Amino acid sequence: MRSSKSGKKVTIVIPNYNGLKFMKPCFQALELQICRNFDILVVDNGSTDGSVEWLKEQRIPSVFLETNTGFSGAVNRGIKAAATPYVILLNNDTEPDCHYVGEMLKAIERSPKIFSVSSKMIQLCHKDKMDDAGDMYSLLGWAYQRGWEGPPRCTTTPAGFFQPVQARLSTGNRFLRR
Numbered sequence: 001m002r003s004s005k006s007g008k009k010v011t012i013v014i015p016n017y018n019g020l021k022f023m024k025p026c027f028q029a030l031e032l033q034i035c036r037n038f039d040i041l042v043v044d045n046g047s048t049d050g051s052v053e054w055l056k057e058q059r060i061p062s063v064f065l066e067t068n069t070g071f072s073g074a075v076n077r078g079i080k081a082a083a084t085p086y087v088i089l090l091n092n093d094t095e096p097d098c099h100y101v102g103e104m105l106k107a108i109e110r111s112p113k114i115f116s117v118s119s120k121m122i123q124l125c126h127k128d129k130m131d132d133a134g135d136m137y138s139l140l141g142w143a144y145q146r147g148w149e150g151p152p153r154c155t156t157t158p159a160g161f162f163q164p165v166q167a168r169l170s171t172g173n174r175f176l177r178r
Contacts, residue, residue: 010038010086010101013078017045017068020054022093027060029095035102038088041081043074094121 012030016023030040042055042062055062063077075089088104090096100119107117 006039006083008037008039008084009105010088011078011082011084012038012040012088012090012101013075013082014040014042014090014092015045015071015074015078016042016047016051016055016092017074018047018049018051019092020047020049020051023051023054025095026090026092027058029098032098033096033101034098035105037105038101039082039084041078042092043078043081045069045074 014026027040040061042060044052044055044062044064045068046065052062052064055064063081065074065077069077078089079087086105086108088101096119104117104119108114
């Protein structure tokens with residue numbers, strides 16, 4: 001298992017491409033996390049909307065790519081740069097619930113046999129429905145690094161969209177608000 005220089009267990013990798021308008025709400029939600037055992041790393045994909053300047057002004061740890069490498073290129077770069085045992089992949093246009101990091105950590109640490117866990121995405125305006133988010137990447141919740149060899153790879157799990165769901169604190173099935 002990797003050891004973290006910061007002593008943190010989790011790095012939240014946030015890919016960004018011209019998402020300045022989403023940054024402030026996302027980071028405000030991360031400030032409200034009850035579990036503070038995480039670092040943040042934004043991987044900017046060559047944004048031209050002021051994101052780079054904002055990230056530098058806010059002194060948010062970031063990797064600045066010259067060109068847009070796409071979602072997988074950005075998150076793979078972030079995973080490689082992370083120095084923590086665990087990595088959470090978080091879209092910049094989400095607002096994680098205050099229990100999100102703690103519940104994800106609790107879920108992954110239940111057993112050394114668990115490779116990854118994921119969260120449920122709930123629509124911000126319709127909290128009784130799952131969010132399809134327009135893409136499968138939003139269902140990614142967690143990438144786990146325990147002595148992992150080889151190239152990082154992203155996988156997604158299809159879910160039944162727009163089905164009523166329940167958030168359960170005890171099981172790690174906490175949600176992101178979109």
